[in-house]
Amino acid sequence: MKQFDVIIVGGGLVGASLALALSKTRHRVALLEAAAPPASGPSWDERCIALNAASQAIFSALGAWEELAPAAEPILSTHISERGRFGVARFTAEEAGLPALGYNIPVRHLGGTLWRLAQGTEATLLCPARLSGLRLQGDGAELELEDGQRLSARLVVAADGAHSAVRQMLGIGHDSRDYEQSAIVTAVRPSRGHQGCAYERFTPDGPIALLPKPDGACSLVWTVPARQVDAMLGWSEAEFLAAAEDTFGERLGRFTGLGRRNAHPLSRVMSERLTLPRVLFAGNAAQSLHPVAAQGFNLGLRDVAAIAEILQDAQDPGAAALLGDYENARQADRERVSQFTDRLVRTFSNRLPGFSALRHLGLLAMDLAPPLKQAVMWQNLGYGHAPRMAREGQG
Ligand SMILES: Cc1cc2nc3c(=O)[nH]c(=O)nc-3n(C[C@H](O)[C@H](O)[C@H](O)COP(=O)(O)OP(=O)(O)OC[C@H]3O[C@@H](n4cnc5c(N)ncnc54)[C@H](O)[C@@H]3O)c2cc1C
CATH class of the missing domain: 3.30.9.10 (D-Amino Acid Oxidase, subunit A, domain 2)
Incomplete structure (x- = not known):
């Protein structure tokens, strides 16, 4: 049986970013991805992802930004309005004192670059490789792949998306809300x-x-x-x-x-647990959000930065104390961003009379009240609860 310190299940944007981040630590890392590259992952489609400033800082710290930048368009301002109303909320990079509020980048370029960079590291990339069984033991976990291979790890990171197989295999519940909407x-x-x-x-x-x-x-x-x-x-x-x-x-x-x-x-899926012994959840496997505020991957990348920071000098990457540190580091950020996103969807789709006027006032207040605007902007830039990597790579 092949042995690793950390096995990441899922090589989407979050899993691939984590493989790259952990390749800079002492740990023996494997990444399992069910879909064959270059079509890997449901997220490698025609979309673009709006990376916020904290994500750009994290990719700079990982040494990936130089490769990503040529395909990324700087977002210099945002303009938020409501149809049939005059209220507008505007944010500019100049106000934030940054060269850009964020960057819009095609998912294919982002995912392809992360995989290519991860391939150039010591990490073992297994693809196509689908996890089919998982057994937790006191000091690690045993994993079985669909082709019969068996692997062991001291820590399993579930980065296998909103319908996480790891979550299902371990009987972990989730809270889900179907918005009965689709994004074209x-x-x-x-x-x-x-x-x-x-x-x-x-x-x-x-x-x-x-x-x-x-x-x-x-x-x-x-x-x-x-x-x-x-x-x-x-x-x-x-x-x-x-x-x-x-x-x-x-x-x-x-x-x-x-x-x-x-x-x-579009739906919201929140895992009931962020960790359990020898396992932690990251990205969409932990929380999958409506794209209205372009926060899903940005939040998942902050999971990645927190994991890399916590495991940096760890002897045993699956030690209970470290999993506790991860929960403490991520709980407030995930709750705040998921609640903010959910409130935004529900407030703006509420058709009750009177609601529209209130929403209108909300947008205007945002344009007029600098401290409120600064607070919202700071959160959207991703610095609200940012891991060290995001703060240090900033600017
Ligand atoms: C329309 C839309 C627009 C969006 N825009 C933005 C945006 O502008 N900014 C932003 O921050 N976010 C955005 N998001 C959210 C973002 O796309 C997701 O948060 C992000 O892609 C999640 O990545 P992930 O790696 O966690 O999960 P996924 O992309 O779901 O990847 C999971 C991976 O796990 C693999 N897998 C699953 N099961 C197994 C198994 N048993 N064994 C091995 N591998 C397995 C899958 O093949 C997949 O590759 C948007 C989402 C949508 C729908």
Whole structure:
């Protein structure tokens, strides 16, 4: 049986980032990924991911930013509005004293780069390799792969996504909420320049977001009621672009150049446990969020930075005290971000009379009250409860 100190189950964005981070420690690390690269992982699709400033700092600390930067478009400002209302919340990089609020990067480039960098380290990458069995013992865990291979580890990190197989194998419960919405993700080319601005516009059916891409196009994330998705995917290009323009408004002019459309059903899935003896959960396996605030991967990457920091000098990476440190380090951040995201979805989709006026006041207050704005901005940049790696790589 092959022995490792740490086995990471799942080589999506979070697992691959963790393999890279832990390859800089003394531990013998293995990464298991069920899907064969380069198509690896449900997250390696047409999407772009908005990385916040803390994530950029973490990738700098991991030595990955130089490779990521050429494909990443800086987000210089954000513009948040509500359809049919005048209130607007604006945030700029200048106010934050940063070169950019974040960076919009294609998932394929991000995932591909992380895998390539991880391949150049001492970490053992097993792919395709699907975990099929897991048994915990006092001082470690025994893992079985679908092809019959057996491995052992002193710590198992579950980074196997929202429907975590590790969670199911260990009988850990989860709290889930189906938003009955789907996000249609594609790209459009607006007739006016995006100037590095990320727009999000709330509508009663869900938010529509346009994020800047390097080639002058924008990635479009359009949240719609689940029951409308099939019809919208079947619309002609002209019908889809006209409807997107109508929902988004005129700020960026006319849309052309529609990309491929993919739909993602949206739900929130929170694991009931962050750790149990010899196991910890990270990324979507720990918490999977609605993309409205572009926080899911950013939060998962802070899980990664915390794990790397806690295991840095550990003799036994699965020691109970370290798992306790991880819970303490991550609990407040995950609760705050998941509650903030959930509240945002529910507040803006509430159609009760009077709610809209309150939401409107909320947006205006944000534009007018500098301390409130600073607090929200700090949280969105990812510095609210950031691990050391994010704070040190900052700026
Ligand atoms: C429309 C949309 C837009 C988004 N935009 C943003 C954004 O702008 N910013 C942001 O921060 N976040 C965003 N997110 C969230 C982000 O995509 C996720 O948080 C992130 O991809 C989660 O990565 P993960 O590695 O934890 O999980 P996953 O991507 O689900 O990866 C899990 C991996 O585990 C593997 N696996 C599963 N079971 C096994 C097994 N038994 N054995 C071995 N391997 C296994 C899978 O093949 C997969 O590769 C968005 C999400 C959506 C849906």
